[in-house]
Amino acid sequence: MADIMEIRWHARGGQGAKTASLLLAEAAAMEGKYSQGFPDYGPERMGAPMRGFTRISDEPIKVHCAIYSPAIVIVLDDTLLTTVDVASGTPDDGVIIINTIQPADAVRKKLKLDGRKLFTVDATGIAIDEIGRPIPNAPMLGALIKAVGLLSLDTVVDQIKKKFSHGFRPEVLDGNVRAIRRAYEEVKAE
Amino acid sequence: MGRRLILTGNDAAAEAMRQIDPDVVAAFPITPQTELMHKFAQHVADGDVKAEFVLVESEHSAMSATVGAAAAGARAMTATSANGLALMWEIVYIAASSRLPIVMPVVNRALSGPINIHCDHSDTMGCRDSGWLQIYSENAQEVYDNVLQAIRIAEHPDVLLPVMVTFDGFILSHTAEILEGLEDPVVRKWVGDYESKYTLLNTDEPVTYGPLDLQDYYFEHKRQQIEAMRNAPKVVRDVGKAYGEISGRSYDLLEAYELEGATRVIVALGSTAGTAKAVVDEMRAAGEAVGLLKIRCFRPFPEAEIAEKLSRAKAVAVLDRSVSFGAPGGPVHKEIKAALYGTGCDIGLVNYIYGLGGRDVSMDHIRQAFTDLTTIAREGTPSDGVRFLGLRD
DSSP states (O other): OOOOOOEEEEEEETSSSSHHHHHHHHHHHHTTEEEEEEOOOSSSOSEEEEEEEEEEESSSOOOOOOOOSOOEEEEEEEETTSSSSSTTTTTHHHHEEEEEEHHHHHHHHHHHHSSSSSEEHHHHHHHHTTTSSSOOOOHHHHHHHHOOSSSHHHHHHHHHHHHHHTTTTTHHHHHHHHHHHHHHHHEEEO | OOOOEEHHHHHHHHHHHHHHOEEEEEEEOOTTTTTHHHHHHHHHHSSSSOOOOEESSHHHHHHHHHHHHHTTTOEOOOOBBBHHHHHHHHHHHHHHTOOOEEEEEEEOOOOSOOOOSSSSSSHHHEEEEEEEOOOSSSSSSHHHHHHHHHHHHHOOTOOOOOEEEETTEEEEEEEEEEEEEEEOOHHHHOOOOOOSSSSSTSSSSOOOOOOOOOTTTHHHHHHHHHHHHHHHHHHHHHHHHHHHHHSSOOOOOOEEEEOOOEEEEEEEETTTHHHHHHHHHHHHHTTTOOEEESEEEEESOHHHHHHHHHTTSSSSEEHHHHHHHSSSSSSSHHHHHHHHTSSSSEEEEEEEOOGGOOOOOHHHHHHHHHHHHHHHHHSSSSSEEEEEEEEEO
8 A cells, every 4th residue: 555645635616626636647647657536526516525536556556445544635725724624644744735825834723733744835826817717726736746746747737738638728728737837836835 | 459548437338338339329317327428429429439329318218229229139238327227127127038138337326315326236236136147347447348248248149138237336437547448459359240140120030029928938938037147157257268368357257366375255346346455465465364255247146156265264254335125134145145055164254234325445444344354253153244334323
């Protein structure tokens, strides 16, 4: 199990965490790795708290259950910090990446958390600027890659282009790519 | 050489269906099967397949149209889940008794009520006596491989029975993961052209489907169905072996995972078998004699093979993802118990009902079952032989 990188996404319905959890798995596959991406379907309504999961490994992945002890947690909506235990199961050296305009120490206070490595980025602001809609999933992928490496940024960008070249208008696709690259530059380590 | 793909279980089934390119597909959408047929409909719209795609007004009609097409000599498929399968019920039996080799992916979902869209096996376990073969899938790779094999199994002249390929709703249907797909020409050659021996459209040799069949011959016709099902294990095995030659992945009725020297064994089917394998790996690495018996083919039930595989175990836990209300244990458990009857084995046996309505089964749950088996290996079958895993008190 230690050889599988486990990532848990916390978001609200409509913020694109399902797409992001699958897209990251697909990008990992492009780099020749084994991966799984899956959402935790709840009542499927806009705004309801939801989770997504991504596993990445160099070996085939046998396990098919939710992720309870993720090395990495990504929070797409900081209003979840007080309602959902986003840090649940993370190890002491775990990484938590949060979409927020609050400083990291304020977030830490809110989470009542010791240890862990916190990263913050204004993904919603970036998404509004670059895509014109407050959908923070793409910039959070950029922030993740900067924070933990894991995959190359170009692979993630290529996968977004591949996946959405038919579904998105060119300006929306370009906006998503710019948003990823900006979040990659702007994410702040605590 | 295969193609490395990353697909959800639904997309893996749709990819197999694209390559099979059946003559007729009739379908009605139901979560979590919807994306499967959505993807296949896209292939139809894009001209990737030549299949006649029939959009119907209910699952009862989906199965009826599939039966009609198959009786006319077409290679016909559909897919469904849960309440959709329940609505098909009447025609599900007619498909089997008419000996129509229909292949139907069933994306396992809990039956209402209360309303629940998530995985358990109450839908397919409910029709385990319908005369269909049932093949359960552990992951997206098996979804793909099983659909391709099911065509050859169903259409084999010694069988001529419909086949359900089941896979866990959301846990597999909506999880993207890595699998290897075969090249289109390889699949075309594998499934070949289907020529029905008994088609309604052949006026030179006319046949009747679905006639009145009373005290005179109904019983004899049931006997023929029983014989066809008895022929199926050999065909499932032969097809699984032949599939290994084109894909590198062979299949059998069962999969014995680390059973060599295992004194404590879990029996599971579906995606839970994968989670159990991960636990077995971990415990084996720590020197514990544990193993997994995965049931791939639940219908026909490989009774003798299961009894043989379990014969050296001291304690066995059978995991059931459905309930048989009022019965002494879940459907898998009861059949395992029956398979062991009269074999003279001395095995402590326990049943766990788990995962109803999509309740997650974690590695911790599986570890707990193995821990319980340590006591059961010592003390024998417990008085509370049917337990729950992952249930709140």
